[in-house]
Amino acid sequence: MMLPEHVARLKQDLAVTKKTDKPIIDEQQAEEFEVTIAYAMSVNNPLIFSIFMIQELSINLKVSHNTSIR
Template sequence: MIKDRGKIKWIASFILPEMVASYSRIDWDNKKVEKPILDEHQLEEINQTICSAMEYNEELIFTLYYNGGFQLLIGKVHFVDPLTSELSITDYFEDIHKVRFEDIINVCKNNE
């Protein structure tokens, strides 16, 4: 006797691509986090670390808030633009990244 799954084998064929996309979007939305609010002490510490690293041409590790998640960026601060509130950061591959001040969550020195 042949053992068949019956109707169960046809269920997967009725899932529409739109349903799959919506399920993955819902799952991704659940992984988002809110941006942490920094106090004055943390902002001053970040500012001092950036100024010190610019003076001695040191690499920094930036933790950035982007689109509901966190990203790491390792590089040297090339230029600080107070008018647009942006940093120009040069990474290991000599690419320049523009980072807004309000996106910076944490900064620490890269001790190699």
């Protein structure tokens, strides 16, 4: 059995360890992303993006590019 203070401290420590730093994307990585996105769009493959948020919210976007315009 644990004291409520210990449980609260463990939850706080867990929340702190789950936090991640904002990724830093250099120029070469940005160019690689551009090439990958351009290729996926040229062969009409779906794209899935994960966006970094400061809060503990994670957003995944699935983008499908349709090249046939009617």
